[in-house]
Amino acid sequence: MSAQASLGKAEMAALVARDIPAGAYVNLGIGLPTLVADHLEPGSGVVLHTENGMLNMGPQAHGDDVDPDLMNAGKVAVTELPGAAYFHHADSFAMMRGGHLDVCVLGAFQVSAAGDLANWHTGAADAIPAVGGAMDLAVGAKKVYVMTTMFAKDGSPKVVPECAYPLTAARCVDRIYTDVATLEVTGDGLVVRDLFGITYADLSARLAVKMSDGSASS
Amino acid sequence: MSAQASLGKAEMAALVARDIPAGAYVNLGIGLPTLVADHLEPGSGVVLHTENGMLNMGPQAHGDDVDPDLMNAGKVAVTELPGAAYFHHADSFAMMRGGHLDVCVLGAFQVSAAGDLANWHTGAADAIPAVGGAMDLAVGAKKVYVMTTMFAKDGSPKVVPECAYPLTAARCVDRIYTDVATLEVTGDGLVVRDLFGITYADLSARLAVKMSDGSASS
């Protein structure tokens, strides 16, 4: 299991993309999750939602294709695919909060063993709070996938018993895709599905959370 | 004042139409209020709303102009004027409830001296209740005008101290246009603005409500 190396960003993105069902309606959060788009199979029929009012968003726009009226939620110029639809902000978030998106993929500062997500606020005293659509996505999508490196730059794990940072939403995360492991959040706690470049014993030792090894059975 | 006769339906409609400001957005209820449309000045810019999802509704459709997809709230085939817009039911009633319509004109079973309106239910034990959009209109329009004959077929007045019939909405009516008088609902009670074929003394004797005579001053 630990024979292979930990995953790079593109490999993580490919792993998430592989788990998105054909024809799913998906919102990809700003940052790392954006990479997932590049790994969706062309024929998969996966439809991308951007919360600033569009379905069937295409890839990033370049050169003459840049249109200042066509942006994604990260304010990056994007393109329109056939079958697109535009709608206003209240309709866009109604779609999200109403449970119509199949999957959203979000970045994280911390995820708790119970699936609590913290991804909007470091809790630092001088930080200017800014939430955007993170709370709406975390609460609204049918499945919430988190995509992040397992360890912060200081080596501390992002999968924790309880989030120390202010929550985005409680008990919202279904799966956690990291560079060293994929974890499922279940009623019985975290289950490790895949390991990359680390053994279950090593991972378990570095994380302070209760979890079980589901990687052998898969 | 009592020299002229009581008003016919068309004259009542003309009176209401005269009091609708140029450029107003107006909803005309089913029945008598519908007639108001025929008396709006062509250049007035008054825009008609129909709660089943349209602004800038035109006159009734006839012959080849009948389109089964273009109906008013009374399910009568109508036409579309230039500058029309279609929208769905939630948006249509958001427009209404949100206070964006300047005037609605409604029929009435009874109106109380305080401006309570009863126009949806006779209260009869075997009656099948059916409200449609009456409550929404009564609550939502900036000005609610009632248009009705003053007396029911049995001679009982429709302007009453308290409504005996189930309410459509409390304290919602601004003006009452009838065949014999126009009344304003004010904080100080009903004020008679115009009299047609009846003296103030006679009207006052037939209605059991407290009111004042504002007809002389106008």
Added chain:
Amino acid sequence: MTSICESTDEAVAGVADGSTVLVGGFGMAGMPTHLIDALIRQGATGLTVVSNNAGNGDTGLAALLAEGRVRKVICSFPRQHDSWVFDGLYRSGKIELEVVPQGTLAERLRAAGAGIGAFYCPTGAGTLLAEGKETREIDGRTHVLEFPIKGDVALIGAHRSDRMGNLVYRKTARNFGPVMATAATTVAVQVSEIVEIGTLDPEAVVTPGIYIDRVVAA
């Protein structure tokens, strides 16, 4: 993911006994008559039907009612000149009725689709239709607490669909369609025409395909 059905029978397959069925249309405009006929053939019973009216004449919704398949109707306006089927069932105690103001009906459907748990609405305050409902004073006005109406199935009519289920409507046939499309677990739509992806103007799509499960040309 939207599937294009070969027949109306396929479009209504699997409706379970006891389901809540949202039925679009206002009068005959936007009424999904072919889907209702298919539902009659399909056989599900003990249904709760949510629609603006309670059936006209002897066809469509009235025929479903006449077959004894509907336990309860939630609507704004059951009583019409040709609603004899409903009238008879109601007077003989064979059908339950919940009358909801038309705008509140639309808004409760929207709330179900938009992930709103409940809302305070001024419509109906102080009337029979608010009896037993929680109220709250907001800005000096009495508001009634209203809860979402969620469907198991929605049957709606639209003008055109592309193969992803993006919909456009025609004139006032739009009415309840776009709201009901957001508010049910399974949404079936009958359209006049199914067009290729990329044919509909993305700015003019009223119901994005994310809301649509089954489309049939009928």
Added chain:
Amino acid sequence: MTSICESTDEAVAGVADGSTVLVGGFGMAGMPTHLIDALIRQGATGLTVVSNNAGNGDTGLAALLAEGRVRKVICSFPRQHDSWVFDGLYRSGKIELEVVPQGTLAERLRAAGAGIGAFYCPTGAGTLLAEGKETREIDGRTHVLEFPIKGDVALIGAHRSDRMGNLVYRKTARNFGPVMATAATTVAVQVSEIVEIGTLDPEAVVTPGIYIDRVVAA
């Protein structure tokens, strides 16, 4: 009634000190930059600004903030790479901030326009942003009670307006425009082009003219 303004100054005339000003746009898409410039010239101060962001760079909203004219910002995402004007004011305690999840911001604006007194929303439950807010369990889920955000003035950008104020937008520049247009006492819109009545497709009008007070081509 919609008036066509000769200048952006005319379009923002009369904004009072202390007003709540809704400002459309998401990033630069749909941002009513010319109306903001006119508001800077107009001079109103002590403003509460409601917008998705809190200004970028040194122009537009940031310039209004830099002039010390804004008392409070209500937004979802103030912190951006180029939000130095806001950041400075905030850190020096010169501006008040209310952070609202993006979808809740849109829905509170919609509620103001739609005559909804308040609503229960799952977004933000159990987080910092719900602290001090009333909550209620609905269907086993914690919901937060949210109240409308009503503007005195809305400044929005759209693509085309006809002479009645019917609007169409372009791509994701639609964003907050249609919702804010319903939520303010006076709504001013800057458009690329003003067209004759009857030019816009009634099926594709996104904001009907009823919501629009002032239009300027800029």
